[in-house]
Amino acid sequence: MTETLFAPSPRSVESGLYIVATPIGNLRDITLRALDVLRAADIILCEDTRVTGKLLSAYDLKKPLLRYDDHAGPRVIPEVVERLKGGAVVAQVSDAGTPLISDPGFRLVNAALEAGAKVHPLPGASAVMAALCLAGLPTDRFMFAGFVPNKSAARQTFFSDFQHLAATVVMFETGPRLNDSLKDMFTVLGDREAAVCRELTKLYETCVRGRLSELVTNPALMEPKGEIVVLIGPAEASVPSENDLEEALKAALTDMPPSEAAAKIAARFNLPRKDVYKRALELKA
Template sequence: MGGTAASGRLYIVGTPIGNLGDLSPRAAAAFRAADAICCEDTRVTAKLLAHLDLSRPLIRCDENVIAQRAPEIVERVLAGETIAFASDAGMPSVSDPGQVLVDAARDAGAAVEVIPGPSACVCALVSSGIACDHFFFEGFLPRKQGERVRRLQELAFVPGALLFYESPHRVLASLEAIAAVFPNRAVALCRELTKLHEEVLRGSAPDLVELVRERGELRGEMVLVVAPPGADEHAGACPQTAAGQEDPGEALRRDIACALDDGEPASAIAKRLSQRYSRRKREVYELVISMQEDTGRA
């Protein structure tokens, strides 16, 4: 199966978010063509390959190790091998460690081919029934409630729907934060998408808070969809001049300074804040290093 130097390729493969019937013929072909498959969890990808009656070497590349393994993987592609990367579910690089590998491959000039597939955030947006002419995908909200609220306030002026990934044990806290910031907006909680028990709950955030409290802990990975701001929301204000709205660049520098004061590693700061401020991780990392050097914290 090994190729020549001219035929090396990195396949970025979208995989089902629940229903194995959503695996595309191109995705299956990419797995068959691969000399090895990089994945977040080898057990999850092994089950997918078993569905295809296929066996390939699996390389664990979750968020804890992918940065260290990316150079070796890219070298294998440049040497002529065909390597596939798959997330546990959905499209790699979307709130996912695959972004690191794609970035490294592009920088090195390695051939990259994306095999499109299911995406939980897009599936949820369509399923929610909320206006989706424009939308902003945030990924996961911060873990601490105060930081959640502040981040939602920063997103208040986005002129489109807001999409958040959430886990069962944190969804109630996230809904409470959304209720505090957007009490009058429509919200949809989408869970178990494409699976047998798929469910979409709709209502205002305060209503959904009460519903989730009554039902107890919900199961499955979830997507929260928040409707765009109404015509009367923040009337007359704009993101640059509204009271209490801090310039995003200054806010980023402030958060970096706080993280450095707390002794947080530069790589961890870059990962966390690049997601929060929708910046490239490398860009934020370079800013962190620059601020370290300026203040003598390095």
């Protein structure tokens, strides 16, 4: 069969551990290389055998499945390492998206590398990347923060880490907790630009954009169903007063050397480090 750009022949797959991204909704968002690996795999590690079974069935694949998550990891990892030493092709998938992104897997990767096995990442679908492309917020710098804590006090502490972060923050949340989370974001971070993406790549994909004050009162975001990604825009630049800068530096200098204090305060106020360091030296003197 002659290979073409649109229908390349299946490629051979060498032994090793393959971290395989799978669709987050639309089953056609799987790569040809991912299908090559799944077709060649001696065993597939997955979070839920039922979910992965549906994916394999859609592509007429039948493979041995082994449940792998944080609970099963200590039992499964030694078995997987032995298979890799024997030259097996092992594929790891998550229920949706890219494994290891808020999913178990890094311990397995470390064990495979320590055993001398090759590890191959297969890029593909990711809710984080899809949401960034859709939200219309700055993408030159972003931080993935994972899942939002359940309780309000823990959430507010969690959000406080982003008060001065000059980057878009991406996080996962559930429908029943979404409105409470948006209220805590508004309380801690102020009226930032934000976006709520739901059911990415699926039939009812939506993205609601606006200020947090608008999103908090939006009826569509009270208890939406489906998988949800929340994005918060970067902290808006503000020029601190001379007194604010001096007080912050004095506090930092009580238990830090000038260079470390300057780095911390420069990042906090989004100021040039050399200027803050110069002021720190003056105060220290």
